Amino acid sequence: MLTEFLYLMKAELMITIIIFILLFLKLGSKEMKAENMLNFINVLLVINLAAGFFNIPTGNLFGDMFRTNELFTLEKNFLNFGTLIISLQSYDWLKNHKHVPEFYILLLSTLLGMFFMISSSNLLMFYLGLELSTIPLAALCNFDLHQRRSSEAAFKMIMSSAFSSGLLLFGISLLYGSTGTLDFHELTLQLNDNSLQIFSLILLIAGFGFKISAVPFHLWTADVYEGSPVAVTSYLSVVSKGAILFVIVSVFYNVFTPVANSWYNMIFLISVATMIIGNLFALRQQNMKRFLAFSSIAQVGFILVGLTAQSTEGSSSVIYFILIYIFSNLGAFGVISVVSAITGKETMDDYRGFYKTNPFLTWVLAISLFSLAGIPPLAGFFGKFFLLFAGAGKGNYSLIVIAALNMVVSLYYYLKVIKAMFMDANENPIEKIHSHWQPKIAMGICVGGILITGIASGAYNYIHSLLK
């Protein structure tokens, strides 16, 4: 029993162990230098990531509350990977920070919450995981301790997530009231299209919508992204969003199948609104973090197009896109985080003439943005293609036309950044940046991933084979 427990909860236990190691280090006698601490933590994270690929467990625990299989392990590996990249990229920011262990303790707690959420097979377990993954995030948003904007972001974060958790909880309780169960398998059998269940479905979608910042539940996103430290922003926009999307895919595709028509219409409307509003707001942003915030809202709109497919192609394209999104968005955030940590410059005008002084960083940012825009041969093209391809399989071409035209709009604002970096003249551009090798490695991995994941079809085919 104990060995089974240890084996099945391998990923979660690894994270827990790291959290406790950090806690003891913090409480320990000597004060460690921030650089050494960061190197140590990154080594731990690499080990954690590597361990995820071996001995993949399959099974249930705690009377079917917790389940794991190859797909969930893969999703957890994606999140581990994203966390590692973010950790490497925030080196320049954290090395001057006094509270490195606390940062990682909070960060890894949220990761732990996400793991439980992904593995949950019961709405209660899911809710526990969700709360564990949100509350520390609010503290993380406040991690630029001297900045008022950072506290403001944290406050907005905690308010909006409390509100969305409230909605989710209301939805869950209504669902429990109408079906008498919280277990996913039994829930599927009990669901029929009655109006109370539809109402609880609306509440659940609203709750999820807040977490993935889908329109009309997106209003907190831009302020929180702008106010938080870049590392937290990238974590919010990539890892946290990715985790919720993994859960959405598995819940909607496996549990809510009897009410598929109802949620199809809701997701369809939300997807259209998210793409259009996200794109329109992104057009006018000047701050790079705000800009990426709105662009990531638009990206969620495209992901929801894939979600509407209700087929194996749909779920695999969403999961595949999140992998690509990790590479692309983190590549972009990596550059912004290094620039922001070393020079403090964050607006688009500051990036004018960036290519003259920093060709490497410019290419990293350009490749990431092109990938986000869906330009071949980069991975983003394949990700977007498969999302829309899956959506088209449902036969609703109006959605595909809207999505395809939205891709053109999104290209415009990505090209605006490219234009600023490559073409605009600037009297005093950002000077040559000398960052540590760790952020560079992280950017290299992102660019490598962007270049390879699309052209080599292995990743997609593997995900597809897991979902069959």
Added chain:
Amino acid sequence: MLFENNYPWYAPLHINYHVGVDGISVAMILLTAFVVLAGVLVSWNVEKLSKEFFFLLLLLSLGAYGFFISLDLFTLFFFLEVAVIPKFLLIGIWGSGRKEYSAMKLALMLMTGSALVFVGLLGLYFNTNDGNGQHTFDILRIAQMNTPVSIQKIFFPFAFVGFGIFGALFPFHTWVPDGHSSAPTAASMFLAGISMKLGGYGCLRVATFLMPEAAHQYSWIIIVLASIAILYGAFATMMQTDLKYINAYSSVSHCGFVLLGIGMLTKTAIAGAVMQMVSHGLMTALFFASIGMIYDRTHTRQVAQLGGLLKIMPFISTVFVIAGLCSLGLPGFSGFVAEVTVFMGSWQHADNFYRIATIIACASIVVTAVYILRAVGKAIMGPLPLTAEGSPPHLWRGGEVDARWNEKWAAALLIVGIVMIGVAPFWLNDLVTPGTETMMKNIGKVVMLK
């Protein structure tokens, strides 16, 4: 199909990396090879960020080559989009004039085109199957399936207009003048010479070949739009004062012939369309090359400020005149051969509508002669404009004014192509014919000539 290679790429989605060539593709590849080589030769002396320049130029040609050999709609779409962004960067970084505006306009319009193409491709994929419910992106297999006419009528406009934006279909041609005139020389050559042919080729290979019934039903719209483009392009050119704008608008007019030939749906007309693509590609590249050389030396492209170039740069001026004569369809050059083939193909339709369109298209040649001869007369012949001191402008004098070795080679390469097609058109015709015959197997089922 020759040199076929077929590998599964995304096997669960039945996406293959399927490439191969027929006569039409080979002709286009030949064109690409000529133009890229000439483009590299012309930009021998690019000093600003030269590595990036050639990287992007080669990426662009990768897109073009890949597009022309693709036999799978996914592969085709992949390469089509590969060829968009390098243009944006080439124009925006190395261009002149309103380069940022033009680059952005070009990128957004072409992406809109590819978004429409994308919808068309998905529609084709999901609405055809091999009888066992198996969908495919394979062009040759879709061609053998009977796509329902109702489906064709929905998705043909997406594919045709999408590719049409690349190929300067009226009224979506507005990126052409701005893009071409702001681009650096090699990029202009590539844009007009090859990039616009992606559109024509796509219209032919994807839209018309895979959805012949719809092509037949919509052919009158295509012909009307193409005739407008031909005539409008020609008249718009007459109003231009900038050499690059002259050539850009004349490209709209000339590419109208390609779409006209495709819209006519006869074997001869389609062969003519392909020949026009090759001919226009070589001719316009030569034109842009010579304009680029003139601009390098005089720092102006305004016809009014130029004059008497023949006296000081005879080689470049001769090249310019040859390109001009080819453009106005002088026998002996490729333009004549291609245009006559299109006209002969269109005349095979006995219907008055088609004949009127043909006559309108023929009439545009007169207009072409007007603007070409006027530009030649003013810029190449005529007196040298003199400064206040009575001497030719300073920049024009001294040193090496005429073409350097690399420019001579570039021009020679393109002229050889033009003259070979002009004097001995049969080799190009023989090359293209097997390809058009494959096309006609599908199209001929629908279009019966009286």
